[in-house]
Amino acid sequence: MLILDYHLDGNQGSEKAINILRRLAGNSNFNLVVVYTQNRSEAGAGIENTINEIALSLACPATQLKLHQGKLTSLQKKMGAWEDIQDGIFDYLLGCVDQIAFLKVLERDDRSWNAISEMPELNDLARYLNSIPQGVNLNADQVIELLMHRRQSDFCQKMSQVPYGRVTTGSNNDINWIRTDSLFITVVSKQHDPNTIPERLLDALEAWDPVPHRLIMSKMRSELDQQGVMAETGVLMNRHLHAGWLEEILESDEAKRRTSVRLNVARHWESLGGKIESSVVDFAERVAAYLSHPDHRHMMMKRFDLLGAGQQREDVCLQLNSYACSKPIEGHHLTTGHILRIDRSSSSSEYWLCLTPACDLVPGQGNDKGWKKRLGSWLPFKAVRLYSADKTPALKNASRGSHLFLQIENKLNVFGFSENAEGRDVDGQPLRWEQLFAAGNGAFNGSNQLEVAYIVDEKGILSHKKYQGVVVAQLRYEYALNLLHRLGSHLSRVGLDFIPMKSDESSG
Numbered sequence: 294m295l296i297l298d299y300h301l302d303g304n305q306g307s308e309k310a311i312n313i314l315r316r317l318a319g320n321s322n323f324n325l326v327v328v329y330t331q332n333r334s335e336a337g338a339g340i341e342n343t344i345n346e347i348a349l350s351l352a353c354p355a356t357q358l359k360l361h362q363g364k365l366t367s368l369q370k371k372m373g374a375w376e377d378i379q380d381g382i383f384d385y386l387l388g389c390v391d392q393i394a395f396l397k398v399l400e401r402d403d404r405s406w407n408a409i410s411e412m413p414e415l416n417d418l419a420r421y422l423n424s425i426p427q428g429v430n431l432n433a434d435q436v437i438e439l440l441m442h443r444r445q446s447d448f449c450q451k452m453s454q455v456p457y458g459r460v461t462t463g464s465n466n467d468i469n470w471i472r473t474d475s476l477f478i479t480v481v482s483k484q485h486d487p488n489t490i491p492e493r494l495l496d497a498l499e500a501w502d503p504v505p506h507r508l509i510m511s512k513m514r515s516e517l518d519q520q521g522v523m524a525e526t527g528v529l530m531n532r533h534l535h536a537g538w539l540e541e542i543l544e545s546d547e548a549k550r551r552t553s554v555r556l557n558v559a560r561h562w563e564s565l566g567g568k569i570e571s572s573v574v575d576f577a578e579r580v581a582a583y584l585s586h587p588d589h590r591h592m593m594m595k596r597f598d599l600l601g602a603g604q605q606r607e608d609v610c611l612q613l614n615s616y617a618c619s620k621p622i623e624g625h626h627l628t629t630g631h632i633l634r635i636d637r638s639s640s641s642s643e644y645w646l647c648l649t650p651a652c653d654l655v656p657g658q659g660n661d662k663g664w665k666k667r668l669g670s671w672l673p674f675k676a677v678r679l680y681s682a683d684k685t686p687a688l689k690n691a692s693r694g695s696h697l698f699l700q701i702e703n704k705l706n707v708f709g710f711s712e713n714a715e716g717r718d719v720d721g722q723p724l725r726w727e728q729l730f731a732a733g734n735g736a737f738n739g740s741n742q743l744e745v746a747y748i749v750d751e752k753g754i755l756s757h758k759k760y761q762g763v764v765v766a767q768l769r770y771e772y773a774l775n776l777l778h779r780l781g782s783h784l785s786r787v788g789l790d791f792i793p794m795k796s797d798e799s800s801g
Contacts, residue, residue: 296327297328314347315453324476326478345396349396355399358441359445374429397414404437469500477497479494508580512577541557555623615699619767627647629647631646631768632767673729677724677725678725682696701766711724726780746760
């Protein structure tokens with residue numbers, strides 16, 4: 294914890310204090326800071342100016358808000374038509390997006406007008422954007438784009454050029470807080486007695502209202518800090534085991550070595566986590582017991598809107614199912630459970646789930662014999678087509694395993710295994726699978742992009758077409774394995790010659 298005088302430069306400014314806060318924000322440790330400042334009321338403002346200055350100095354310009362010149366020129370031209378009707382309208386709208394409003398919009402992932410129109414900071418702006426004059430070829434989203442581009446340009450010099458994570462703020466009844474990934478700040482006026490600083494910091498932490506799971510995550514970090522060395526010693530005691538693991542990474546082939554290194558890290562991480570798991574579980578059980586007490590349970594349910602229905606419950610279920618079946622993309626090559634988006638054209642994309650066993654997808658493995666030898670660097674793999682599905686029936690039938698809930702480019706998508714998957718489990722759906730081929734042995738770097746080939750018929754000649762693909766999501770291994778088993782059952786099904794009796798109507 295640090296108590297920082299905001300006026301280290303005297304009355305000349307706050308540059309020194311801002312630089313200290315930026316260094317703390319860039320630190321890997323989590324820091325609590327109380328900024329102690331003059332009230333500044335003589336300048337016509339309270340400590341709100343200080344709060345906004347600090348938040349802006351820690352925020353990094355968003356690339357999404359910067360318009361390219363062509364779009365900027367087009368929107369400015371359209372705004373000119375509004376200016377012809379209402380002289381000075383752009384300057385008025387710009388004035389509605391002050392520093393506070395800019396920071397609040399910057400916090401959001403979704404900055405569309407539909408998502409931000411209810412923000413109190415934009416009440417004045419809403420009166421105009423909800424009634425754009427006829428004849429003005431602008432919608433509210435385009436106006437927001439133009440205003441945020443301009444405001445970011447205005448504030449850019451005061452903002453950080455180093456990203457410190459999302460900057461969020463809150464203020465209510467003389468209690469305020471500012472949050473980055475590794476920094477928590479509250480600003481306290483020097484009118485308050487210094488002895489009240491700990492109490493005001495605690496009030497700010499309560500106002501921030503972190504989720505209970507942050508306690509559990511903090512305990513995990515604490516246990517690693519406190520017991521990490523002892524846990525590490527326990528993991529490394531078995532020399533024969535580690536000699537075998539070491540031999541695996543002493544591989545001359547780069548592709549095989551990268552795979553072995555990833556497996557090694559996963560094994561060590563699992564072993565290290567196992568050493569501290571019991572103490573974390575004990576702590577989590579005590580937290581859960583406290584929150585489940587009748588005196589606290591209803592309050593927690595209300596606080597996180599768990600008593601509600603409709604959209605709130607739907608969003609909770611979507612996120613739970615997404616977390617249950619998927620995980621962040623891992624690896625440097627195509628593997629079981631990867632979801633590919635393949636762009637057939639600029640306006641047409643397909644989603645495919647890789648369901649070839651992982652052992653057959655290791656780059657370079659088995660390339661010196663059989664079919665793989667003839668294919669060279671092209672990696673054959675089986676994939677199942679995924680189709681977009683409606684979320685409401687998907688959630689209703691989620692336990693049947695007929696849908697996948699995937700986070701793709703910050704948007705939650707629902708997929709089925711056929712175009713009419715609603716109400717049937719995956720065993721009742723005709724899986725559409727194809728044999729596809731990935732260039733470069735299925736290896737990808739950084740961008741998760743790879744070239745994919747389909748087999749096609751061209752005037753009676755078996756040929757192939759190549760398209761650009763990108764790995765956009767990944768299933769957890771147990772889910773991928775379950776679907777791999779179902780695909781195997783589908784491929785090994787036996788056709789029988791039973792003949793159904795036709796009805797009288799059909800025979801007539």
